[in-house]
Amino acid sequence: MTSKVQRQTLIVRLVGDHEVTSQPDLIDLLAAEGIDATQATVSRDLDDIGAVKVRVPGGNTVYAIPEFAPDRIAPVDQLRRVMGEWVAEVAVSGNIVVLRTPPGCAHVVASALDRSRPDGLLGTVAGDDTLMCISVNADGTDLCNDLKDFAGLD
Template identity: 40%
Template sequence: MTAAKQQRQRMIADWLRQHRIGSQEELVARLDLAGVPATQATVSRDLDELGAVRIRRDGTMHYRLPEQLETGEAGRLDRLLSEWVTDIVTAGNLIVLKTPPGSANLVANALDAAGLEEVAGTIAGDDTIFLALVDGAVPGAVASALRRRREGR
């Protein structure tokens, strides 16, 4: 990693810790004001390498670093269910979760990482997740448990 890249990523990380940065364009503008030229594509790669994720908090979208998120997969899953899942319905032995466009993969990854014993696996599209349940799991009960987690209960 070059010294310029390290400096740029350090600046981005500091700004993400200190401010609510809502877009890559905002980071490009801040870097430009600091005399560090960068394109949106470069900032996008930097955010990816830093592990930054864009989350909705208090009705606005902004980037956060991994250390700024809840620890543990359960806390992460609860937060993502709360912020991104708009509907949870049963369909036979499946549970279908609806999210805003582009968010399903993020939630599905958290569901997989949480290792819920009732869930055999997930399939994520753009805004829909299918949860395949293990034999013997009761879809209505699992869906109710996910709804309670989404509501913070």
């Protein structure tokens, strides 16, 4: 028998590894891992772990899990993947770098940036499809160029 914590840990992994667009999709992924779960159980689990729906390129909405451990440093490869998927535009004004994402995705990018702690980044503030990155320097051009590089933009 799988415990609630084990099931929720697996859900976090599955949501991170697959584009889970619905609860039935997640139930099927759990079944493939040998775990039977009802829709009601999956719904409660997603709520417990703070899963949110975000829009990905192509227009689909998928489940994503905001990070619970903000002190955990995210690897640079993960930052490149997140920014490459969800950052459409990067611009700078003074010490503020503005990033544009599809609707509902700014918080995912902000979380990845906050956890990765790139050089020169003081912090982020995210809205729905826009986030501000505050540079430690009065001129945020270097940070802007670094973030463009992470996003694969020129």
